Amino acid sequence: MTVLDPPARTTVAPSAGPVAPGGGPSVPPASVPLSFLAAAGVGLALFGVAVWLAADRLVAAPTHPGAVAAVHVGMLAFLTTAVLGAVHQFAPVVGRRPLRSVLAARLTFVGMVATAWLLPSGFAHGPEGLVAAGGVVGAATVLVTAWNLSAPLSGRDGGVPVLGLRLSVGFLVVTVAFGLVYALDRQAGWFPLLPHRVLAHAHLGLVGWLGLTYVTVAEKLWPMFLLAHRPRARAGAAAVALLATGVPVLALGLLLDVVALTWTGGLVVAAGLVSHLASLATVVVHRRRSLELLHAFLFASAAFLVAALVLAALVGLVPVGTVVRGRLVAAEVAALTAWLGLAVVGHVHKIVPFVAYTALRARGVTTGPGGRPLLFGDLFHPGAARLALVLATAGFAAALVGLLVARATVLAAGGVAVAAAGIVVTANLASGPRRAGAQLTSRSTP
Amino acid sequence: MSDASPSAPTDAPASTDDWIREQRHAAVLAALGQVWDPELGLDVVSLGLVYDVRIGAASVDIDMTLTTPGCPVSEQLPAQAQAAVQAALPDVAVSVHVVWEPPWTPERLSPMALEQLGLARRR
Numbered sequence: 149m150t151v152l153d154p155p156a157r158t159t160v161a162p163s164a165g166p167v168a169p170g171g172g173p174s175v176p177p178a179s180v181p182l183s184f185l186a187a188a189g190v191g192l193a194l195f196g197v198a199v200w201l202a203a204d205r206l207v208a209a210p211t212h213p214g215a216v217a218a219v220h221v222g223m224l225a226f227l228t229t230a231v232l233g234a235v236h237q238f239a240p241v242v243g244r245r246p247l248r249s250v251l252a253a254r255l256t257f258v259g260m261v262a263t264a265w266l267l268p269s270g271f272a273h274g275p276e277g278l279v280a281a282g283g284v285v286g287a288a289t290v291l292v293t294a295w296n297l298s299a300p301l302s303g304r305d306g307g308v309p310v311l312g313l314r315l316s317v318g319f320l321v322v323t324v325a326f327g328l329v330y331a332l333d334r335q336a337g338w339f340p341l342l343p344h345r346v347l348a349h350a351h352l353g354l355v356g357w358l359g360l361t362y363v364t365v366a367e368k369l370w371p372m373f374l375l376a377h378r379p380r381a382r383a384g385a386a387a388v389a390l391l392a393t394g395v396p397v398l399a400l401g402l403l404l405d406v407v408a409l410t411w412t413g414g415l416v417v418a419a420g421l422v423s424h425l426a427s428l429a430t431v432v433v434h435r436r437r438s439l440e441l442l443h444a445f446l447f448a449s450a451a452f453l454v455a456a457l458v459l460a461a462l463v464g465l466v467p468v469g470t471v472v473r474g475r476l477v478a479a480e481v482a483a484l485t486a487w488l489g490l491a492v493v494g495h496v497h498k499i500v501p502f503v504a505y506t507a508l509r510a511r512g513v514t515t516g517p518g519g520r521p522l523l524f525g526d527l528f529h530p531g532a533a534r535l536a537l538v539l540a541t542a543g544f545a546a547a548l549v550g551l552l553v554a555r556a557t558v559l560a561a562g563g564v565a566v567a568a569a570g571i572v573v574t575a576n577l578a579s580g581p582r583r584a585g586a587q588l589t590s591r592s593t594p
Numbered sequence: 595m596s597d598a599s600p601s602a603p604t605d606a607p608a609s610t611d612d613w614i615r616e617q618r619h620a621a622v623l624a625a626l627g628q629v630w631d632p633e634l635g636l637d638v639v640s641l642g643l644v645y646d647v648r649i650g651a652a653s654v655d656i657d658m659t660l661t662t663p664g665c666p667v668s669e670q671l672p673a674q675a676q677a678a679v680q681a682a683l684p685d686v687a688v689s690v691h692v693v694w695e696p697p698w699t700p701e702r703l704s705p706m707a708l709e710q711l712g713l714a715r716r717r
Binding site: 371372436498502505506520525 | 628630632633634635661662670697699700712
């Protein structure tokens with residue numbers, strides 16, 4: 149299976165005209181991905197605040213409404229919003245076809261932001277109608293998203309990236325449908341929030357939707373970022389296939405509380421995640437440039453994935469009491485969140501400068517400091533990016549440890565660090581392009 | 595496709611046509627030297643992405659490749675290269691052909707590019 153076969157030969161002739169911002173006519177306006185990513189930055193900061201405020205409940209009872217609210221801020225306001233922004237940019241590039249509608253993409257943004265705040269507010273404070281409204285808005289939003297993305301993802305020559313994204317969007321739809329049932333059932337109570345059902349929902353969202361999307365996108369982005377020409381990309385293709393196969397089995401096993409199914413699905417998912425790590429290793433081995441900041445994010449992120457796999461194995465293999473088991477499961481979910489969170493924060497330091505760069509060039513901003521050509525590195529402050537790495541890594545690590553040892557103060561400290569990371573990364577990536585754009589304004593001012 | 599170096603020929607020009615050809619060749623390389631990969635911070639000549647430059651009477655044809663197929667950033671480079679050379683030589687038709695054979699390898703990097711990418715020791 150190939151990642152993406154290039155055309156044998158293309159020609160840029162005088163009549164070809166300018167290249168659209170983002171690299172071709174397929175991509176949406178820069179404001180589409182950037183609006184999602186800006187909202188996700190705010191979401192990360194508020195996720196940290198929510199963890200801080202709900203730390204005692206997260207430690208004592210992870211299914212307490214306050215804890216559920218905090219978790220949903222992270223899943224929806226941060227991770228899902230960020231990943232949706234990236235997918236709206238990425239899918240048209242790999243599928244070589246545009247979205248069905250830019251307006252629908254903007255509706256997805258509005259709907260997802262609304263869902264990301266209606267649901268947690270309803271969980272934390274009520275009234276009950278807020279949760280139901282959040283569920284309905286979220287479901288409608290996801291249907292619009294799936295319809296809109298179906299155009300770029302319908303191509304037959306997109307290889308692993310397109311195939312993986314098709315499946316991950318399918319998991320998004322299933323995850324939200326699952327959540328909608330919870331949201332509408334809170335009055336009737338025929339589908340109670342039993343721990344194994346909550347875990348089915350969590351793993352559908354974290355591994356099926358967010359994880360599979362990341363694993364898929366990474367197969368395309370990592371070789372580019374590291375100038376890695378691998379002889380084969382089997383590990384990455386295997387990761388996508390194993391995750392796509394294993395997640396439904398794992399989710400079904402958890403949902404129905406069937407141990408054999410849970411084990412089977414869990415082992416297949418674990419094999420997929422190990423393949424993903426193996427793929428990262430091959431990219432690093434075959435790299436043709438030195439390691440940089442993004443790779444520190446990737447390695448920290450991968451460490452949390454290893455931690456999640458170890459914790460999941462402990463839950464399955466070690467006979468422990470209910471209390472310890474609950475801590476291990478909570479820490480495993482936190483580790484998966486940290487894996488994805490650090491990966492997102494690292495990659496936005498590539499995605500935002502790229503999208504902003506092409507938009508700035510289209511506006512006539514072509515030079516950076518000193519008059520040399522504008523570079524991605526001109527669009528953010530490297531020191532602030534390193535600070536974001538330290539804060540996010542420390543914050544997620546403290547959150548994981550706090551859940552494991554049931555110390556609310558440690559978890560709260562982690563939340564504060566994550567909130568600070570969100571503020572730093574958002575401010576850094578928002579101010580860089582503004583500074584570059586201001587050069588044009590100052591040049592054109594008489 | 596010829597794998598000729600894009601650098602200018604060293605022999606003395608035999609005629610006015612040859613002299614014009616050499617001047618245009620130099621102008622093309624100078625213009626391409628201003629087209630930078632925004633991720634790597636290097637120009638396309640130093641990166642070894644320019645495989646061949648063919649100077650005709652009223653045309654310039656450039657064969658270039660990209661470091662990675664399908665990269666949305668690098669896919670803008672051919673258009674930028676075309677625009678840069680066209681600006682330098684407004685009286686000729688400039689065409690940039692993106693080719694994938696032979697595949698780009700780090701061996702094509704200039705010594706300066708190797709250093710900047712961290713693949714060679716800094717002097």
